[in-house]
Amino acid sequence: MIQGSIVALVTPMDSTGAVNFDSLGALCEFHIEQGTDAIVAVGTTGESATLSEKEHCEVIKFVVDKVAGRIPVIAGTGSNSTSEAINLTRKAKELAADACLIVTPYYNKPTQEGLYLHHKAIAEAVDIAQILYNVPGRTACDMLPETIGRLAKIPNIVGVKEATGDLTRVQKIRDLTHPDFAIYTGDDATSREFCLLGGNGTITVSGNVAPRLVHEMITAAIAGDVETAAEIDKKLTALHRDLFIQANPIPVKWAVAEMGLMPKGIRLPLTWLTPECEEIVREAMRQAGVI
DSSP states (O other): OEEEEEOOOOOOTTTTTTOOOOHHHHHHHHHHTTOEEHHHHHHTTGGGGSSSSHHHHHHHHHHHHTTTSOEEEEOOOSSSSSSHHHHHHHHHTTTTTSSEEOOOOOSSOHHHHHHHHHHHHHHHHHHEEEEEEOOOOHHHHOOOHHHHHHTSSSSSSEEEEESSSSSSSHHHHHHHOOOSEEEEEEOOGHHHHHHHOOOOOOEEEEGTHHHHHHHHHHHHHHHHHHHHHHHHHHHHHHHHHHHTTTTHHHHHHHHHHTEEEESSSOTTTTOOOOHHHHHHHHHHHHTTOOO
């Protein structure tokens, strides 16, 4: 089981929006050095929605090759089209990703049965470890714990990223699944409490900016060290909040660029962080001790 602090990695771009592979390689090294436990390539924070299929696969291949087995690489391969999600998942397997993160279909609002059949079809089509990704704030579709429980019976569906921020779901999902089924949070603000309640880790945006602190906090929380986890999380509270002052990944890309780790680049329809928000994010970074 992959556990701990799993960074939802930004995709560095230059001023024209082209992927900057030199910076991407440097970020992979940065995260390994800082103790990040695994990397998600081309998830929501990696701007999967605006990368072409060719770029999507190029980024996955680059990250897998650069990391070279030192930590697990999870590829974002979800889509609101079942056939497209199968195709991307199959390519991620061919590119030697360790697992795939598959978001619930967005925009078309399937039923719970539709969600079950969608993920079942992907799992049966591609023999790779698959992590469900429930983020109703973006997809307008909430995968209920009962549906997760049904899907957990499929051998290669190995976990869920539960990004509702609803802490009551940790125990609900645990009761409906099995001990080897991984339950990750996708909500930085509640990640400490989530792991103290029995979660297996976080797929984190804050970890792009403060990877060492997030790793240490989540490690303490998983171990049940309430005091240490709380002490570290105090330094991260503003970062958890202010990296969402505008739509993700706008603030986090600005912050990573401010740290000198990549150029200032983002792809439309997203735009660069507005000037009035810069000092707010900068102060959150100061509180976390990263600048």
